[in-house]
Amino acid sequence: MALPLSNPQTQLPDLLHQLGIPAGEIARRGLRLFNEAQDLVVVETRATRGFLLQPRAAQAWREMQAAAAEDGIVLELVSAFRSIERQAELIRRKLDNGLALADILSVLAIPGTSEHHTGCAIDVTTPGGPPADESFEDTTAFAWLNAHAAQHGYTLSFPRGNPEGYLYEPWHWCFERERLLAGMA
């Protein structure tokens, strides 16, 4: 489990220990670990926030966004690359606010197990649409993605009844997911 982290002083087992996540939890849930992407580009900047993706995922996103625009659909990023440390920070903040770890882990992936670490996963919304909410499936943007995302290499990671046991996430799409899961990305 020796993964390279943004802060090389902290290894994943230590990080999980600090958060109170049992060492066997990742195996118990049948989750897999993802390496943090090292090669990232800024794909989009909104307000002061930059969204990072791996270069090929970024290129495919831009092409997909342009193709959607031609069909009158506006696609916007809500989230892209997220470091393992950042994932831990999000969990730490909720713990500090008094939330129970089990409840937190039902909505936030255990650090090390998020597809967002790879720089190939994106959370998508559309203007006026809900960010990271199941009702995104009722938008024309979601219908467009269902019909066209695969042509750009993006697939829905967590449909209803997904084998990982995650909640249905119509907003979360991943570039070349099969390749990623095969450990080739």
Ligand SMILES: [Zn+2]
């Ligand atoms: Zn996501």
